[in-house]
Amino acid sequence: MENKNNITVFGATGRIGKELLKLLSQARIPVTAVTRDQNKAIALPGVVWVEADMSDKTSLSAALHGSRAVFLLSSVGKDFVKQQNNVIEAAQECNVRHLVKLSSGVADKESPLYIPRVHGEVEAFLKGSGLPHTILRSNGMMQNWLGELSDSVKQERKFYESTGEGKRAYVDIRDIAAVAFTVLTTPGKHINKTYLLTGDEAINYDQLARVISDVLSETVTYVPLSLEEAGRQMTEAGMPGWAVETFLAYDQAQRNGQAAFVTPAVQDILGRPATTIEKFTQDYADRFR
Ligand SMILES: NC(=O)c1ccc[n+]([C@@H]2O[C@H](COP(=O)([O-])OP(=O)(O)OC[C@H]3O[C@@H](n4cnc5c(N)ncnc54)[C@H](OP(=O)(O)O)[C@@H]3O)[C@@H](O)[C@H]2O)c1
Incomplete structure (x- = not known):
């Protein structure tokens, strides 16, 4: 062969x-x-x-x-x-x-x-x-916070999202890459499997605000938006209708508590815990400062 x-x-x-x-x-x-x-x-x-x-x-x-x-x-x-x-x-x-x-x-x-x-x-x-x-x-990725959210923290020590108090176990892109590396290089037991990759803990944006505050040693506040307001902002920013509809539905599910699930896949495949929001925020502190 x-x-x-x-x-x-x-x-x-x-x-x-x-x-x-x-x-x-x-x-x-x-x-x-x-x-x-x-x-x-x-x-x-x-x-x-x-x-x-x-x-x-x-x-x-x-x-x-x-x-x-x-x-x-x-x-x-x-x-x-x-x-x-x-x-x-x-x-x-x-x-x-x-x-x-x-x-x-x-x-x-x-x-x-x-x-x-x-x-x-x-x-x-x-x-x-x-x-x-x-x-x-x-699942939703932590690095999505490096953009509008981190810029807003940088500028006004506030950030705006429309997930209410709902939680999600965001996953670090570096963990996804590490999982992909493991599966590609040791395929054996992973063949024809589907894995749902999440972080190890579902968190809401009040919790993220507290973690960023600790890392910056300054108060950072999460400001909840309505879904209507978030949709209006996405449309004004030029996002296509199909994307706006999808992202609003994700936020709606999170508001309703339907996104708070956690899976063990990252831990099982990597043999170590998934990256926490504390570690993520420390590693990317300069983006929020
Ligand atoms: N953001 C989230 O929370 C989330 C959650 C779950 C799943 N996802 C999925 O994650 C994926 C995005 O991952 P990412 O953020 O790492 O991607 P990304 O940074 O947006 O990069 C997209 C990549 O796709 C390549 N690409 C696009 N069209 C191509 C084409 N026609 N031919 C060849 N290459 C093409 C681009 O290559 P070049 O420009 O160099 O050609 C680029 O490397 C999407 O499928 C999304 O649905 C995202």
């Missing part, structure tokens, strides 16, 4: 992909990293960059040639299902032996909401393809 050791990473310039590349490079595993724009390539030992677009199936074989395994991630847009299914088909044609797909925590092909539905449709296609796979369904 051909001795294939290489791993191809889609989404390599993104938030999770960058962390995964670092882990694979440190472990001296040869990697093909995919981007649509070589100017975004990050130089790392053992990482070869290939320009390819998931919308263009003919561009994918160079990215997949000689690869044992694939990490599949892309941002959600209007052609998401076609793009991700192109990679699954091309992986099969190139005799890839294992595909790890980053999915939504609430993926469901019957969902009325766009983001869970499209992830669910790709999951169904992947399962039906017969390609050995692992699905990593992610």
